[in-house]
Amino acid sequence: MMQSAGRPRNADLDVALIKAAEELILDRGFSAVSVEAVSAKAGTTRPAFYRRFDGIPDLILALLLERFATDLDAVLDFGSLPADLEAIQREQVALFEDPLVKSSFTGFLDSLHTNDQLRQIFLEKFLGPRRAAVAAIIRRAQSRGEIPDFPDVEWICDLITGPMVMRILLPGLLPLDDALVMNTVASALHALGYQSSEGR
Structure with a gap:
């Protein structure tokens, strides 16, 4: 810009x-x-x-950026890692189901392949704050003692967002439904070594 x-x-x-x-x-x-x-x-x-x-x-x-900016300071605390991750995933579903995003995302992403500067801005200003919010949630879970130290936050971001992006980019796949939300949360919890209070 x-x-x-x-x-x-x-x-x-x-x-x-x-x-x-x-x-x-x-x-x-x-x-x-x-x-x-x-x-x-x-x-x-x-x-x-x-x-x-x-x-x-x-x-x-x-x-x-105007319509879907994310404020890291607004990351809510729902009291547990599962609840926080579920909230993140439901926010992502709302984002990807928005008519504007559904209509433009595929074409826009395609343009990033040939524009290094635009890709960097997109990563820093659009994806960056969302991934930082996930990192904040993981740090909070560590401080609660819900999970051990887990340095590979980038992998968790890929794990929870990748399936959603796949479904919106490839027509004919299943919708962004509750099952996807809960399955991605479960996968992230397993990767993070989460144990419920009953299991600790």
């Missing part, structure tokens, strides 16, 4: 472009989103678009 030097940035136009992209995705699908279509819907021009965004993937990332 790069701004050219010179003319001051019009924040209202930024909002209009992001809103135009969202409406196009929801109304006509990700394939309908082009610089021309977004600019026309926002009532502006291609040069004005490119003063604000490098291209459509850059705009979609701005939209995702």
Whole structure:
């Protein structure tokens, strides 16, 4: 998300472009989103678009960050590791089931293969806070004595998110249902060496 030097940035136009992209995705699908279509819907021009965004993937990332930003300070404590992980997974289901995400995620991820800078921003600002929230939950479980020290937090993040991403990227697989939530939580608990209070 790069701004050219010179003319001051019009924040209202930024909002209009992001809103135009969202409406196009929801109304006509990700394939309908082009610089021309977004600019026309926002009532502006291609040069004005490119003063604000490098291209459509850059705009979609701005939209995702605006709509689905995660605040690490808002990580809730439900009193136990199983309850905390279940809450994380239900939040992930809500994210991936959102019509905007369902319509744009596959196309957006594809664009990351050829754009190193955009991929880095996506990892740091979109995925990073979510993975940090999982790390915070695991540290809290360690402090409670629910699990032993477990340094490979990245693996747990992959373990709980990977099956959800697989199901939204491959049409025809089972939905993001309660069984998936509970099975991914159970897998994470097993990998973390969790034992219930009755088992300790």
